[in-house]
Amino acid sequence: MPPPRSSAAPTLAELRRLTESAGGAAGAAGPDAAPTLPFGVAGLDAALPGGGLALGALHQIHEGGPRGRYAATAVLFAGGILARLDGPVLWCLHSRDLFAPALARVGLHPDRVVYCETWRDAEVLPAMEEGLRHRGLAGVVGELTRMALTPSRRLQLAAEGSGVTALVVHRLCAGEAAEPEPSAARTRWRVAPAPPEGIDRRMDRRLGRPRWRLELQRCRGGAPGGWIVEACDAQGRLAIPAVLADRPAAPERVLRRAGR
Numbered sequence: 016m017p018p019p020r021s022s023a024a025p026t027l028a029e030l031r032r033l034t035e036s037a038g039g040a041a042g043a044a045g046p047d048a049a050p051t052l053p054f055g056v057a058g059l060d061a062a063l064p065g066g067g068l069a070l071g072a073l074h075q076i077h078e079g080g081p082r083g084r085y086a087a088t089a090v091l092f093a094g095g096i097l098a099r100l101d102g103p104v105l106w107c108l109h110s111r112d113l114f115a116p117a118l119a120r121v122g123l124h125p126d127r128v129v130y131c132e133t134w135r136d137a138e139v140l141p142a143m144e145e146g147l148r149h150r151g152l153a154g155v156v157g158e159l160t161r162m163a164l165t166p167s168r169r170l171q172l173a174a175e176g177s178g179v180t181a182l183v184v185h186r187l188c189a190g191e192a193a194e195p196e197p198s199a200a201r202t203r204w205r206v207a208p209a210p211p212e213g214i215d216r217r218m219d220r221r222l223g224r225p226r227w228r229l230e231l232q233r234c235r236g237g238a239p240g241g242w243i244v245e246a247c248d249a250q251g252r253l254a255i256p257a258v259l260a261d262r263p264a265a266p267e268r269v270l271r272r273a274g275r
Contacts (some may be wrong), residue, residue, distance in 0.1 A: 034210030071178040072201040095247030098122030100153035105146035122251035147173035167198035169240030
């Protein structure tokens, strides 16, 4: 949960000061380059154009399973991505349940996060668009229940213009369809906790990193697929569990969506 707002708490108006000190690192690759952020997981990076997650673009992250409304795993996945980028992060909140110590465990220190209290989708979208104009940000996160095609196009254009990466973390309400709406996002991900397997079950529960089932549902110019990975570590990095290193998961239902 973010700290209570005080007169000294950073606001959207102070982003100019924060981004000036960041030096515009997010767009440092130049106008002709297409910078990417590799995950360090060979099969996953091979499925993505350029060998990694496209920076200066819009990406959607959905939480799988019955607790999608809380999006705890999706939040950690987003935090791990941003932990490996330089600069402050603008996080547009959907509710007051963002747990800052959990973000710190995946490498995103709370001191880097500017919390923007936007409780409705209609408020999140313009706040994200405003944040994406500040080139020194590492990224902009918006927690949404829904995102229509036109707002997604605006966010994608804003991200392309500044070089700042935009991440939308979807929180599904009870009874809402799990299938996302069409959007202009460069990629669409689904992430959910994955139970340990076989003889490693007891060891994983006591000592190992949690496992996630990570699905790339849609990727412009890439190949959808699925992987069992170890959750982000303290540097925001994923890993393939040792017992699964030669056995990536590619759920059949994900591949059937590839033509959409």
